[in-house]
Amino acid sequence: MSSPAGNGIEIAVGLLRDQLPADMVVVGESAVEAVKPWNAQVRQRPAVIVRCRTADDVRAAVLAARSGGLPLSVLGGGHDWAGGAIREGGLLVDLSAMRQVVVEGAEARVAGGATVSDVLDAVRPHGYAAAVGTVSSVGFAGLTLGGGYGTLIGLVGLGVDNVSSAQVVLADGRVVTADPQHEPELFWGLRGGGGNFGVVTELRTRLHPHAEVTTGMIAFGWEQAGSVLRGWRDLTSTADDALDVMFGALHTPAGLVLFTSPTWAGDPAGADEQIGRVRALGDPVLEDFGRRALADAVHAMDELFPRGGNYYLSSLLLPRLTDAAVDDFVRAGDAMPATCALNVHHSHGAATRVAATETAYQYRDEHLVLEILGSWTDGDGAEESAWVRETERRMDAYALAGGWTNLMARDNPRVADAYGGNTERLLAVKAHYDPDGVFMAMPMPK
Structure with missing residues (x-):
């Protein structure tokens, strides 16, 4: 006798094969073997993969899964390090073939599967950059709709x-455009609530004339960490919006360092002065910076966090x-295993001049994003x-309630406070557009 799950798979696959080419529908062991998550600790595997190429393909996949x-x-x-992008025994809508980026003036149309690299590489010949993060292989839509921190944040x-x-x-198969005039509540909820309301198959995003910036790394011996960080605090309190200075802890061949990653996106004539202010925070042990394409700078971070x-x-x-x-x-850096890292982003400037209710993303006062990155190549990862x-426990005393859901596990108790005063409105958007809870792209309060 067939199991209910088996019957469901047969129903879904039958519908899909009536509508899509055979190579777009992957089933059974082939589906298990086809999924290679960025995080090897994600062990769940789908029963069916639909390799979508268009919004109509996505619509067919959504309706087949529901049927x-x-x-x-x-x-x-x-x-998605916690594995929310893959549900055990489920149907996976694979957008990895939907990576088109079309530049239209000072905007770009970005397909749902495009990465940060796809976007920066496409807009660079036009003299533009986009609001992106620091690792090029991250999905652009997921990064953006979860908040979207990046080195141009101040501008x-x-x-x-x-x-x-x-x-x-949407969950009922409708394909809609959300913007300030059409589906405005959905448009509001997407910007912070991400893919919890449907499958985002295309974003239109504004571009900015910062294809080249002055950027790189200036690192200081760990014994200087305390004084450098106090200096960073003083420097950024009066810094121009065009200067962004990410910092963190990293093990290098030169030993444990307090690294800074300054990016100056203002007038190139002022770059030496601005970067010099960062260099003057201490006695650097490593320096590598210059006038570079933002795309190249973002690519340079990929080797620190490889897929698999x-x-x-x-x-x-x-x-x-x-x-x-x-x-x-x-103290956290003192105890940090050799394969781990701490990264800290600074939300400042233009990001703080938007009302907390303008989008579903509530954190609009100046703040820091502390990323605690555990990784390992051998062993069970228990130490890391x-x-x-x-x-996390050590730094919790200094933290805001809630947090950045892009780096939260679904069972993190901080999820309950992640949307603050926007929570009730966000849940109303969810109830309207996805009343059956089909989509679980990001952690949300209940």
Whole structure:
């Protein structure tokens, strides 16, 4: 006798094969073998993969999953470290073939499976950059709609601030465009609530004339970490919006360092002065910076976080860098295993001049995003995972309620506060557009 799940798979696959070419529908062991998550610790595998090329293909996949009663998930760039993009025994909507980027003046139309690399490489010949993060293989839609921190944040704001419209396939199969005039509540919810309302098959995003910036790395010996961080705090309190200075802890051949990654996106004539202010924070042990394409700078970070590695991550948002927070950050670095890292992004400038209710993403005061990155190549990761949890516990005393859901596990208790005063409105959008809870792209409060 066939199992209910087996019957559901047969129903879904039958519908799909009536509508799509055979090579677009992958079933059974072939589906299991075809999925290679960015995080090797993600072990769940789908029963069916639909390799979509158009919004109509996505519509067919969504309706087939619903007809068969199968769990549904969506794979874009695949960097969802906690595995929400793959549901065990479910139907996976694979957008990896939908990577087109079309530049139209000072905007780009970005297909749902495009990566940060796809976007930057496409807009670069036109003299533009987009609001993107620091790793090129991350999916552009997932990064953007989850908030979208990046090195141009002081000048152009968050990724969500640059989205002008989205094409979305809803749970009932409708394909809609969400913008300020059409489906405005959906448009509001997408910008922070991500893919929890449907499959985003295309984004239209604003572009900016910053294809080239002055950027790189200036690192200081770990014994200087405390003084450098206090200096960073003073420097950024008066810095121009065009200067972004990410920092963190990293093991290098030169030993454990406090690295800074300054990016100056203002007048190139002022670059030496601006980067010099960062260099003057201490006595650098490593320096590598210059006038570079933003695309090249983002590509350079990829080797630190390769696909197929073992990862356990967390994050916290800090309203400020107090002396006590500096001291505990240094203690966390002291205990950090050799394959792990700490990254800190600074939300400032244009991102802070948007009202907390303008988008579903609520964090609009100046703040820091602390990424706690556990990774390992050998062993079971127990040491590295324990360090992530201990660092989260250590820094929790300085953190805001809630946090950045892109780096939250679904069972993280901070999810309950992640949307603050926007929670009730966001849940109303969810109830209207996805009343049956088909989509689970990002953690959401219940």
